[in-house]
Amino acid sequence: MKRSIHHIIVLLLLPIVLAAQSAPAVKGIVRSAEDGMPIAGASVVVTRTMIGTATDADGRFEIRSVPEGRRTLTITSLGHHPAVVPFTGEEGEEVTVLLQPSPVQSQTVVVTATRREQSLEEVPVSMNIIGAQEFERRNTVALDDALRYVPGVSFQQSQVNIRASSGYSRGVGSRVLLLIDGVPLLTGDTGEITFEAIPVFQIDRVEVVKGAGSALYGSGALGGVINVLTKEIAGRPEFWWRMYGGAYDEPAYETWKWSNTTRWLNGQAAGYSDTFGDVGIAASVQRLSDDGYREQDWLRRYNAFLKLRYHLSPYQSLTVTSNLFQQYRGDFLWWKDLKNALRPAESQRDIRVSSLRFNTSAAYTHLLSDEFSYQAKVVHFRGNWYRDSLAGKRLDASISDAVVADLQGNLSVTGIGMMTAGITGTFDRVRANIFGDHTANGGALYLQQEYQPTEQWSAVAGLRYDLHQVAGLPSHSQVTPKVGVRYSPAEGHTIRFSAGSGFRAPSIGELYTSTRNTGSAAIIIPSVGLQPERSESYEVSASHTLSASMRMEAALFHSDYDGLIEPQVQEDMALQAVTLNFRNITKARIQGFELSLYTLWFSKTVAANAHYNYNWGVDANTGAFLRFRPRHVASIGLQYSEETYSAGADYRFVSRIEAIDETLVNLAPVTNGGQRVANHIVDLRCSYSFLDAGLPVRATMNINNILGYNYNELIGNMSPPRHIVLSFEGLIQ
């Protein structure tokens, strides 16, 4: 079976195989220096080249084309110190690499904070990482589900808040920037994040940078940056599959029952990855079907992912990535009322939403010398969605294109440090009945200088200039600086200070939305006078490794926001109707702190962590607490893992949202929209590997919201009740 699959795929890829060249090879195994166990998923790269691979489930790797003159390997893995090891290149040589475990991710290599690789301990800002293992443990099928466990991150349904930066704007405009492999991926029309379009089974890790990040990434990075990094292409044939299915529990109250049948969900995914000489390929498909726990909240989702990498030389690579996403779902904006919390409001009945999103990116990287490299990237993101009634009447529709091109150079100068500079161009085009037909252009120049006089000290300063224009409107320019200082008096102990600016140009959706048909009685009117909103962020943070199995992190932060774009709902006497538009009205201040504790117990078989985030966000003019921001966010996680069996539990708490948009509730209207509670969610999971029985299969069971707590993250939207999911996954290598 295993061989047959390989043969079929090899036959399909025969032209590529024939094109591949033979070259000297190196192979070996990566193990933990602590217990000798093999480490899967470690990155193994021939030092200062583009040639590399990832270790398989047995910790083994093989690199088939080693360039002349290069005889060292650089190995990195989440939760371990990086290692550089020599090899001879002689035939039959097998390299054994022992990686020293690092105390809870501190030495993990990250790329988002400064647009280049460095260890987590070296970066001058607060960051968190979600590894692929966490996605597997929780059976995560959408990126936002995993982000809910990141310290300082909360959600208003699908809208992400990093340290209370975002509030809620009904999906139009995001104050957090989403990147895929370092390239922005916000929709061209509404400037929002579509988490469901991310192929989660292809994620290697997610890096979350907190605080303003526009000095490197431009518009949108007002409250933080989320960078999704896709998996390395395997060096040897690798086929994986996953199947899962589950069901939602009955509603807690009789009055909420709307269906006599069990509501099911199920999904399937499969992927293949291999390298043929200089060409690497990773491809996957996935499908999700969800009946929905709410009436008319069903969905059918399909993803196809393809990643191709071609090593033009040991120092040049071209990577092309494509992702296709198609989804059909019922429209559920808010409930009918709390007595009918699982039924949609009458105005949304019998409406469905169809979307087709497609993004393709190409990245060319060239290591010109040991000191200088550059990378050129271009991404095209097309979004096509429409709402129509079951009778076939088209309501809203939009087709958008967003193109981003970026050229970045990195220069390492002995005695000075690393210099990063780049130029970026953006182009957006929208054709929609609710936004109109519009185009927008942008360009930016950025420069960053890092300086490391000693091992203990490092500093970074950066500056970016952005120019942005929506056709027919005046252009806007922004200058966003940043500085950061890191001091590490000893290994495992770091103190950081950072300050930076952020901005977000209004999306075409905010500028031009005009509709009488939004699922509510409100008329949305265009807001062409909108200006970019800005932020200034300051942070002092410290991380201390108390022992080999205990690490503590603390951060104090302060952000000032100016001209925040907020939806304004009001009753227009002249129109005799409720109107909604966007305005730069809020001057806000958000302060707070974050505490995290990571521990390992019982020979590291038990991992326990706890996080707490306090946010104090007020309108600087009125002193009122900011709308749609939680004051307290906390979580506790416990995980027990051994070779064949693992189990874990998570508890998540989000305090009751103190202020909401009462006008929206009353005039939209969202009946009982003021009803909200603190969130208490407990998830349990356990898994078992059948590898000892000769089957490369792992079974996992997740029981989410096991307490059956009835809560809502967003007004008028009940969150999922208790539900159980059983999944099976396998890896054939």
Place this chain on the structure above:
Amino acid sequence: MRPITLLRTGTLLLFLFLSSCDKGLDPSNVSEPGFGGTITYAGPLPPPDSLRDLRIVAVPYYPIDTLFQPLIMKVLDGVIPFSADIRSSAVPGMTVPYTMFLKPKTYYYIAVVQQFGFDPFSQWKVVGVYTALPSDTIPQSLRIPDGTFVHDVNITVDFYNLPPQPFRVP
């Protein structure tokens, strides 16, 4: 303590702790939004041929100096909510309770209106208004918060001593 024992104990403690919390949102905690109170009929009733309909209306803005015709159109469009016919409860000298359920918002003018002629599109007059003081004739606004029923919205109706009429004669 073995790891699995610790895990079980921790999970059990967490479960017990959270079991003691409430269950979150509860549909029985909300009232249907609306208002209610009493209507006091002071003085005699008009003859039946000039009391063809009697209803409570709640206008979400001040209808002062408004043409009558657009106002009646808003009633027909559902912008201005109105009660069922309450003639059967109208007894001279009696105070009778009433309730009205509507969307949560602020209503600036709550009144009892009488259809006095054949034409349901034009022959109406205001016979009682919700005011701050019983002796007053200045309309009192009323905010109906979401999920709240507001009590004590009392109105006095006197068919022969009318409050100021809000309608402007075209």
